[in-house]
Each structure stands twice: as C-alpha cells, then as structure tokens.
Amino acid sequence: MEKIPTEESLKAQKSILDRLNRIEGQIRGIKSMIEKGTYCDDVINQIEASRSALGAVELILMESHLKNCITDQLKAGNDEEIESLFKMVKKLMR
Amino acid sequence: MEKIPTEESLKAQKSILDRLNRIEGQIRGIKSMIEKGTYCDDVINQIEASRSALGAVELILMESHLKNCITDQLKAGNDEEIESLFKMVKKLMR
Amino acid sequence: MEKIPTEESLKAQKSILDRLNRIEGQIRGIKSMIEKGTYCDDVINQIEASRSALGAVELILMESHLKNCITDQLKAGNDEEIESLFKMVKKLMR
Amino acid sequence: MEKIPTEESLKAQKSILDRLNRIEGQIRGIKSMIEKGTYCDDVINQIEASRSALGAVELILMESHLKNCITDQLKAGNDEEIESLFKMVKKLMR
Numbered sequence: 001m002e003k004i005p006t007e008e009s010l011k012a013q014k015s016i017l018d019r020l021n022r023i024e025g026q027i028r029g030i031k032s033m034i035e036k037g038t039y040c041d042d043v044i045n046q047i048e049a050s051r052s053a054l055g056a057v058e059l060i061l062m063e064s065h066l067k068n069c070i071t072d073q074l075k076a077g078n079d080e081e082i083e084s085l086f087k088m089v090k091k092l093m094r
Numbered sequence: 095m096e097k098i099p100t101e102e103s104l105k106a107q108k109s110i111l112d113r114l115n116r117i118e119g120q121i122r123g124i125k126s127m128i129e130k131g132t133y134c135d136d137v138i139n140q141i142e143a144s145r146s147a148l149g150a151v152e153l154i155l156m157e158s159h160l161k162n163c164i165t166d167q168l169k170a171g172n173d174e175e176i177e178s179l180f181k182m183v184k185k186l187m188r
Numbered sequence: 189m190e191k192i193p194t195e196e197s198l199k200a201q202k203s204i205l206d207r208l209n210r211i212e213g214q215i216r217g218i219k220s221m222i223e224k225g226t227y228c229d230d231v232i233n234q235i236e237a238s239r240s241a242l243g244a245v246e247l248i249l250m251e252s253h254l255k256n257c258i259t260d261q262l263k264a265g266n267d268e269e270i271e272s273l274f275k276m277v278k279k280l281m282r
Numbered sequence: 283m284e285k286i287p288t289e290e291s292l293k294a295q296k297s298i299l300d301r302l303n304r305i306e307g308q309i310r311g312i313k314s315m316i317e318k319g320t321y322c323d324d325v326i327n328q329i330e331a332s333r334s335a336l337g338a339v340e341l342i343l344m345e346s347h348l349k350n351c352i353t354d355q356l357k358a359g360n361d362e363e364i365e366s367l368f369k370m371v372k373k374l375m376r
Contacts, residue, residue, distance in 0.1 A: 040253040134347040
C-alpha cells in the first residue's frame with residue numbers, strides 16, 4: 001500500500017533534495033580543484049565538508065527511519081528489522 | 095520485575111567485565127607512559143587502542159539494547175524510547 | 189613555480205577524478221531514490237557508501253599532503269603549516 | 283639526550299594525568315553498572331562519554347606530537363617519521 005504524501009513529507013523530501021543538490025555541486029567543485037592542481041589542504045577540507053553534509057542528510061533520514069519504519073515494523077511483529085538496524089548502527093560506529 | 099539471569103546472560107556479563115578490566119589496565123598503562131615521558135607516537139596509538147576496545151564493548155551492549163530493550167519497549171507501546179535511541183545514534187554519528 | 193606533472197602524478201590525478209565521478213553518480217542515485225520514496229534503509233546504506241568512498245579519496249590526498257606539502261613546508265621553515273595540519277586532524281577526529 | 287622538563291610541560295603532564303584518572307574512574311563506574319545490571323541505555327551513554335574523554339586526551343597529545351616531535355624529526359631529515367604519522371591519521375580516519 002502506497003502512502004499518500006502529506007504536505008509535510010513533501011517539504012521534507014524537497015529539503016533533502018536541496019541538500020543533495022548542494023552536495024553534488026560540492027563534488028563537482030572538488031573535481032575542478034583536482035583538475036587545476038589546487039593545493040591539497042583546501043581539497044581535503046572541501047571533501048571533509050561534503051562528508052559532513054552527507055552526514056547531516058543521513059541523520060535526517062535516520063530520524064525518520066527510526067520513528068516511522070522501525071517503530072511500525074516492530075509493532076507489526078517484524079522483529080528481523082532490528083537485525084538490519086543493528087547492522088546499520090554497526091557501520092556508523094566503525 | 096527483576097529478570098532471573100540465565101547462564102547465557104551471566105556469561106555475557108562476565109565477558110564484558112573481562113573486557114572492561116583489560117581497558118582499565120590499558121588506561122593505567124597509558125598513565126605510566128605519560129609519567130615516564132614516553133614518545134607521544136606510542137601513547138597516541140595506545141589511546142586509540144583503548145578507544146577501539148571501548149567501541150567493541152559499546153557494540154555488544156548496543157546489540158543487546160536493540161534486540162531486547164528497544165524491541166520490548168516499542169511493543170509495550172513506549173514510543174518515546176525511539177527518541178532516546180535516536181539521540182544515542184546521533185552521538186555515535188558525530 | 190609550477191611543477192611539471194610527471195606521468196605518475198597524472199595517473200594519480202586520473203584515478204582520483206574517476207573516484208569522484210563515481211561518487212557524483214552515487215549522489216545522483218540517492219536523489220532519485222529520494223524522489224521515488226525508496227525505503228529509508230537502502231538510502232541510508234547508500235549515503236554511508238558515498239561517505240566511505242569520499243573517505244577513501246581523502247586518505248589518498250592526505251598521504252600526498254603529508255609526504256609532499258607538509259614535509260616540504262616544514263623543511264623550508266614554514267612551521268605555521270603544522271598548525272593548519274593540526275586543525276585538519278582535529279576535524280577528522282571529531 | 284633527555285630534555286629537562288619545563289614548568290609548563292609539567293603542568294601539561296599533570297593535566298593529562300588528571301584526565302586519565304577521571305577516565306579510569308569512569309571505566310570502574312561502567313563495570314559496577316554492568317555488575318548491577320543497569321539499563322543498557324545509561325551504560326552505552328557512559329561508554330560514549332569515556333570514549334569522548336579519551337578522544338580529548340588524544341587531541342592534546344596529537345597537538346604536542348605534531349608541533350614538537352614531527353616538526354623536529356622532519357627538520358632533522360628523518361622523513362620516515364611522516365610515514366608513521368600517516369599510519370596514525372589513517373587509523374583516526376577509519
């Protein structure tokens with residue numbers, strides 16, 4: 001069953017897409033820095049900024065994943081969902 | 095209601111305490127390195143090893159937290175538990 | 189003074205650009221997952237994969253930064269370079 | 283040649299030892315939580331706090347390592363020191 005998107009969920013989706021567009025722009029910026037042979041200090045800082053920005057998107061999705069998907073699945077008795085959550089958290093803790 | 099510990103849970107507890115004892119020993123070792131003025135490269139590597147060892151304990155507890163506490167709480171309708179899980183994951187992702 | 193690129197350095201540059209192109213493709217893939225409303229588990233795993241891939245590029249650049257830029261700058265007496273390296277390492281350790 | 287410790291370096295050493303003593307106390311606290319069967323949420327948060335505290339000590343040592351050891355070694359022509367720094371940074375970035 002597909003859920004009908006609410007106005008709020010559409011706004012959240014738009015905000016995530018905006019962030020991802022900015023990150024895509026950052027990656028392109030890093031490519032052109034590498035092509036021009038920019039001093040590595042700046043490139044590393046720029047990569048670190050993109051990783052942070054991706055981390056922020058991940059956090060938004062994680063909040064929604066926990067509060068919606070995981071909660072619903074566990075209540076529906078799909079306990080194996082917690083195993084996939086644990087694998088995900090394990091990767092984050094690496 | 096207190097749960098009667100199973101043989102398995104006592105073994106798990108013992109294994110975690112063994113790990114924590116080793117970590118406590120590592121911290122004492124780091125203190126004596128600092129007191130002796132040991133070359134910083136070795137001290138940093140030793141601290142990094144203790145942090146990894148703590149991370150391994152954290153992962154064991156996290157697995158049990160997710161598979162027992164979180165699953166039980168959500169099924170009992172305590173949805174606010176997911177908020178505290180999100181805060182925890184947020185810290186790990188920092 | 190601009191350094192004349194060696195064959196080896198051109199190969200390294202090409203390999204980094206290839207990696208960044210793949211990452212750019214991954215980001216576009218994540219955007220289309222979000223647009224389609226893909227189940228959040230998969231999206232989070234995909235973001236985590238992109239962050240790892242960026243981390244791998246960062247490591248390649250870091251190695252070159254340390255072995256070339258930092259070494260040269262310190263030998264030339266530019267000790268302030270170590271301050272900017274410390275700031276960078278601090279961000280990585282967050 | 284052993285360096286004669288300055289008043290400043292003794293103060294720094296004392297501050298690091300104080301931090302390590304607090305961390306050792308935290309580890310003992312975690313052990314007694316585990317022995318008492320404390321709710322895992324609190325234990326995980328406490329472990330995370332100890333890891334952060336160790337990270338803070340690591341950062342202090344890293345600053346001194348970069349500004350003293352690494353700078354001196356590179357100036358003395360011991361270029362292989364940068365290889366061990368890279369290995370250390372690699373571990374931190376994991």
